[in-house]
Amino acid sequence: xxxxxxxxxxxxxxxxxxxxxxxxxxxxxxxxxxxxxxxxxxxxxxxxxxxxxxxxxxxxxxxxxxxxxxxxxxxxxxxxxxxxxxxxxxxxxxxxxxxxxxxxxxxxxxxxxxxxxxxxxxxxxxxxxxxxxxxxxxxxxxxxxxxxxxxxxxxxxxxxxxxxxxxxxxxxxxxxxxxxxxxxxxxxxxxxxxxxxxxxxxxxxxxxxxxxxxxxxxxxxxxxxxxxxxxxxxxxxxxxxxxxxxxxxxxxxxxxxxxxxxxxxxxxxxxxxxxxxxxxxxxxxxxxxxxxxxxxxxxxxxxxxxxxxxxxxxxxxxxxxxxxxxxxxxxxxxxxxxxxxxxxxxxxxxxxxxxxxxxxxxxxxxxxxxxxxxxxxxxxxxxxxxxxxxxxxxxxxxxxxxxxxxxxxxxxxxxxxxxxxxxxxxxxxxxxxxxxxxxxxxxxxxxxxxxxxxxxxxxxxxxxxxxxxxxxxxxxxxxxxxxxxxxxxxxxxxxxxxxxxxxxxxxxxxxxxxxxxxxxxxxxxxxxxxxxxxxx
Numbered sequence: 001x002x003x004x005x006x007x008x009x010x011x012x013x014x015x016x017x018x019x020x021x022x023x024x025x026x027x028x029x030x031x032x033x034x035x036x037x038x039x040x041x042x043x044x045x046x047x048x049x050x051x052x053x054x055x056x057x058x059x060x061x062x063x064x065x066x067x068x069x070x071x072x073x074x075x076x077x078x079x080x081x082x083x084x085x086x087x088x089x090x091x092x093x094x095x096x097x098x099x100x101x102x103x104x105x106x107x108x109x110x111x112x113x114x115x116x117x118x119x120x121x122x123x124x125x126x127x128x129x130x131x132x133x134x135x136x137x138x139x140x141x142x143x144x145x146x147x148x149x150x151x152x153x154x155x156x157x158x159x160x161x162x163x164x165x166x167x168x169x170x171x172x173x174x175x176x177x178x179x180x181x182x183x184x185x186x187x188x189x190x191x192x193x194x195x196x197x198x199x200x201x202x203x204x205x206x207x208x209x210x211x212x213x214x215x216x217x218x219x220x221x222x223x224x225x226x227x228x229x230x231x232x233x234x235x236x237x238x239x240x241x242x243x244x245x246x247x248x249x250x251x252x253x254x255x256x257x258x259x260x261x262x263x264x265x266x267x268x269x270x271x272x273x274x275x276x277x278x279x280x281x282x283x284x285x286x287x288x289x290x291x292x293x294x295x296x297x298x299x300x301x302x303x304x305x306x307x308x309x310x311x312x313x314x315x316x317x318x319x320x321x322x323x324x325x326x327x328x329x330x331x332x333x334x335x336x337x338x339x340x341x342x343x344x345x346x347x348x349x350x351x352x353x354x355x356x357x358x359x360x361x362x363x364x365x366x367x368x369x370x371x372x373x374x375x376x377x378x379x380x381x382x383x384x385x386x387x388x389x390x391x392x393x394x395x396x397x398x399x400x401x402x403x404x405x406x407x408x409x410x411x412x413x414x415x416x417x418x419x420x421x422x423x424x425x426x427x428x429x430x431x432x433x434x435x436x437x438x439x440x441x442x443x444x445x446x447x448x449x450x451x452x453x454x455x456x457x458x459x460x461x462x463x464x465x466x467x468x469x470x471x472x473x474x475x476x477x478x479x480x481x482x483x484x485x486x487x488x489x490x491x492x493x494x495x496x497x498x499x500x501x502x503x504x505x506x507x508x509x510x511x512x513x514x515x516x517x518x519x520x521x522x523x524x525x526x527x528x529x530x531x532x533x534x535x536x
Contacts, residue, residue: 079210087204089393090222097225099202101218104165105186107336108132109372112185112228115200115207119189121146124175126157128185134160139177146178154180164192167209167216168333171195183228213331217385261518266293273302277519288495289520296502301420301511304353309449310509312427315464317450317457319432321390327363328386332439339370339378343440346380351445355424359446362437382438384453394456396463401527404478404485408526409535411487413494416524417501418516422482423457425510426450426464468504477501478526485526494520 099115110128123146129136139158146154156176164173173192193200198209205225207218260279267273275293277286301307335343350356369381408414419425428436428447436447436454450457458481465479476497478485486501488494498519505512518524523532530536 079215081199081208081210081215083201083204083206083208087206091205092222095205095222097202097205097222098228099200099205099207099220100184100225100228101207101220103186103188106132106134106162110185112183112224114184114187114228115193116187116189117193117200118149119187120191122173122175122189122192123156123187124160124177125182125185126177126179129160129177134162136177144176146176154178166196166207167211167218168213168331169196169209169211169216261521264290266290267297273297273300273514275300275514275517275519278521281520285491285495285520289498292495292498292502296506299502299505299512300514302514304349304355304421304424307353307420307425307511308509309427310425310464312430314508315460315467316427316429317432317454317460318429319387319391319435319454321387321432321435322392325390327435329363329365330367330383330386330439333367335368335370340441342370342378343368343380344442347440347442347445355449356445356447357433359434359437359444362434362444362446364435364437365444366436366438368438368440381453382436382451384436384455387435388453388455391455394459396459398458398462399480401480404480405527405529405531405536407474407478408485408487408531410533411489412491412533413488413520413522414524414526414531415486415494415498415520416516416518416526417484417486418513419482419484420511420513422461423452424449426460464508468508468510469501472497472500472504480527483527 101113101115102109102111103113104110105124110132126136129139136157139160141158143155143158146156148154156178159174159176161172161174163170171192173195175186192198196209198207200207205220205222208215210216261276262279263274263276265271265274277289281289347356364387366382366384366387369383371379371381373379427449433446433448436451437444438446450460461481465481465484466473469477469479469484473479476486476488478487484501486494486497488497523530525531
């Protein structure tokens with residue numbers, strides 16, 4: 001029972017046994033109150049007389065001193081968090097990968113955060129603190145022992161309280177600081193998981209938790225989880241001297257390199273318009289190749305303004321959102337001054353080239369996200385998480401990379417070409433444009449062209465290039481999305497094969513990026529592999 005209801009439910013008089021009045025018999029005296037059970041062995045004394053036992057005392061089990069829970073405090077206890085088998089479609093199974101996510105800790109995007117339901121504390125290591133610019137003076141120097149499952153104990157340097165943001169929800173979390181080498185930056189244990197009321201699933205490689213706007217899901221790349229496992233394996237099992245010697249000999253061995261190329265001008269009026277061709281390319285092949293470039297100079301896009309886009313009659317990207325689904329408008333997120341300026345600059349650039357347009361009264365609304373690339377530059381993306389959930393998967397098959405790479409072997413000349421901002425050359429379906437709306441400090445805009453982050457973009461692009469180069473694929477060309485390769489078994493046929501490729505590009509108005517093209521070489525990088533005449 002709850003003490004808040006004790007006053008109305010129980011009276012002290014109810015605890016006193018009822019005594020029979022004098023001169024009267026208790027009701028039901030003809031039948032004993034506690035008839036002996038069948039087979040009851042009544043305890044008797046040594047004389048064989050029944051032994052008198054005291055009557056059992058009454059007992060009340062209740063909790064005293066607590067008030068009834070507030071309904072307002074637990075108004076969302078009925079929130080249901082579920083996991084569907086369809087959510088594992090993007091995961092290679094079976095797997096034993098850990099759940100590694102990314103969190104925002106004190107305005108820093110921290111990767112390699114391990115979700116560990118077996119840890120009773122939250123742990124952050126000293127090196128991430130240093131990179132975040134947090135001085136150790138902020139750490140409360142109260143060392144505590146951390147004990148692993150093997151019994152090994154490590155003393156912490158103290159604790160620090162920092163704001164942790166996940167899915168728009170902020171919690172002030174206490175982290176134990178330890179100066180210990182590890183492959184993870186942070187380990188989030190049950191204190192943070194319970195504070196977020198989160199439910200992790202290593203099978204689905206995601207974390208779900210309730211927010212005022214509904215259930216939020218944090219997904220993470222299976223590739224990153226496996227990289228952490230490999231890093232931990234190398235950390236726990238360092239190579240022996242013999243293996244180190246082998247590795248050192250491999251490093252000193254001469255590695256195959258790409259062909260040396262020359263930057264050649266193909267427009268005398270604009271000397272900055274140049275392409276790269278093989279340095280050792282002999283005549284007359286070199287002259288024929290330069291003549292082909294000058295004939296098809298409009299096939300290249302030197303700036304975004306030179307990219308008009310592929311006709312919508314050829315292809316366009318459709319979202320196919322079920323009209324019965326309720327549109328979702330994300331709550332506007334606040335960005336810091338630096339990131340807000342990056343978003344505004346990107347909006348101005350996209351407006352100038354006509355890639356986006358202003359949206360009015362959109363049903364769907366998302367927030368921009370600023371991500372730092374490996375080269376230190378910033379990339380502006382849009383969080384289309386809710387929109388992608390309502391889009392059915394396009395099952396158009398992508399070609400196998402290993403077969404594409406193997407098909408390049410045995411060719412004397414290769415040309416590697418890459419489309420200019422490939423995804424942005426395909427128009428969005430006019431009915432789906434406003435579904436890509438995103439909010440900024442200066443207004444609401446939507447994409448006119450297909451953009452990164454939308455679902456099924458790779459399938460849309462693969463369907464286009466398969467249609468464009470249907471007669472060349474597996475003969476004189478290999479294509480995987482926006483990476484294209486022209487191959488020739490004989491050098492004398494290479495210009496003719498390139499001419500066929502350019503004809504299809506011009507027919508469909510697809511533009512190439514000259515900075516990412518290498519013409520008439522014998523080796524080069526294709527889909528992450530270095531391919532040569534002899535093979536990979």
